[in-house]
Amino acid sequence: MLTLLHHPLCPLSRFVRLILNEYGIEAQLVEERFWERREDLLLLNPAGTIPVLVADGTPAIPGTNVIAEYLEETTARDSDNRLMPATPSQRAEVRRLMNWFNDKFHHEVSGPLVTERVFKRHMTLEQGGGPPDTAALRAGRNNIRYHLAYIGWLVSTRDWLAGDRMSFADLAAAAHISAIDYLGDVPWTEDEAAKNWYARVKSRLSFRPLLADRLPGIPPVKHYADLDF
Amino acid sequence: MLTLLHHPLCPLSRFVRLILNEYGIEAQLVEERFWERREDLLLLNPAGTIPVLVADGTPAIPGTNVIAEYLEETTARDSDNRLMPATPSQRAEVRRLMNWFNDKFHHEVSGPLVTERVFKRHMTLEQGGGPPDTAALRAGRNNIRYHLAYIGWLVSTRDWLAGDRMSFADLAAAAHISAIDYLGDVPWTEDEAAKNWYARVKSRLSFRPLLADRLPGIPPVKHYADLDF
Structure with a gap:
């Protein structure tokens, strides 16, 4: 049995959940408050970050x-x-x-927005908590525009982000x-195309569990789970 | 013929040069002043970063x-x-x-140090140039200590960083x-083990070209090319 250490609103964890769902791999999801830097997390991942996939015996x-x-090599090759x-x-x-979204987009948009609006609520001051940094929010909300335009441009020349089939690139984005x-x-x-x-x-089945996520105290916007938004 | 857009002191480019040398692949090295955001660079890599590998016809x-x-899949499989x-x-x-060094170490150590001490010398004010940020230098010089300790710990339990053979992990680090x-x-x-x-x-042959690099106006420290440092 696989276990995924994750957080429901961590975009990097969401990418892995989508892959697991697309491949039909069952995994137990365990919420990790990575900002607490649990010793057990650091033993599994010295970088102290999520997601971490734990499989018995490896x-x-x-x-x-x-x-x-890893999942592509072990499951789907x-x-x-x-x-x-x-x-x-x-x-x-x-x-x-994949790197564009997991590194660049995460650095410029999703990392700051989720950290400022969600993770910082749970952090102590020593862990980096406090009120949202409005400059970081403004930057993230501004940066997303050119990323949406880039997605729109890509899918105006191709069926999916990286070519004619859905791939890790689409799931990451x-x-x-x-x-x-x-x-x-x-x-x-x-951007209509995006x-x-x-x-x-x-609208894929693999997306359903993500659309069912609800954070205590932070309800999603109305259209979040709406397939016709 | 392959062409690598790089900068001699960009650590991410140096990793690729080491791989090319280890695999015995010839490539033309072209220095890219990526901070100028040349249109030709953006056409090859919309992220505007280096390194970029250009192969005829792909x-x-x-x-x-x-x-x-890519090099592993096309050359060495x-x-x-x-x-x-x-x-x-x-x-x-x-x-x-690989990610530890190309992401985390780059973010915490080599990125700030090389940017502040080398790249910023060439940048205009609009490009982010100016005198080195002493706080960034201090943070980088402080952070390297725990990375050296981590390398030392890894090689006290294994022959090479990721296992019993030299790998991308060693070349990246x-x-x-x-x-x-x-x-x-x-x-x-x-750290003696590191x-x-x-x-x-x-001391590997693949390293020689890197040890021969000399930046105009920024000579290396004395022991830089010394195999017995």
Whole structure:
């Protein structure tokens, strides 16, 4: 049995949940308050970050991209529903966009917004808690615009973000967007093509569990779980 | 013929140069002043970052990890000198440590030190230039200590960072350390085991071209190219 240490609104964890759901892999989800830096978490992942995938009898697999590659290598390499294409050049494009969202978008948009609006509520002052930094919120809400435009541009030239099939790139992008959509921070009127792409990913069965997430004290915006938003 | 857009002291570029050298792949090195955000660079890599690997007839491969995976898939998959192990679990450990150095170490140590001491010299004020931020330098020089201790701890339990063979993990770590060693910012007296590990990587033939780098106006510290430092 697999266990995923995660947080419901952590975009990097959401990416792994989508992969698990797409591949039909069952895993127990355990919420990790990573800002508390539990000793047990640090033993599994010295970096102290989530997500971490724990499988019986093997070392823990920490880090969203590392987990994605691991699941592809252990589960889907020969199956039809693989989320990585076959050729090295196509795989490079998927990885480029995976990194775009898991690094760049996370750094510029989803990381600051989720940290300021959700994680900091639970942190003590020593852990970095306190009221949201309004400059960070403003920057995140501003930065998302050019990312939406980039998504819109990509899907105007291709069926899916990285090519003609859905891939890790789409799941990574949708995972990050879903976390800030929960908070109402996605300006959907900005880019029709990006919105239509998100509607396609959002309507997949693998997305349902994410749309059912509810954080105590922080309800989602009205349209969050609406497939016709 | 391959072309690598790089900067001699960019640690992420140095990692790719080491891989190319280990695999015996010839590539033309072209210095990229990425802070100028040349339009040609943005066309090859919309993120505007280096390194970028350009191969005739295929889309550009941007990003140090993406390039590493691409080179492994196209060059070394069946060879004896591969830098990724064979099993998914071992590969996950290599990727975890690759990310440790290319993300975490870069964020906490090598990125700030190289940016403040080298890149900012060439940048205009609009590009972010100016005198080095002493707080950033102090933080980087302080953070490296626990990374050296971590390297020392890893190689006290294994032959190489990620297991019993040299891998991408060692090359990534050594690439970052070499860039700040050029600047004299590695406190080698802190950890004997880490120093011995670095001496082993540094003495490889693949390392020679990096040790021959000289930046105009910024000479390396005396011991930089010395194999017995």
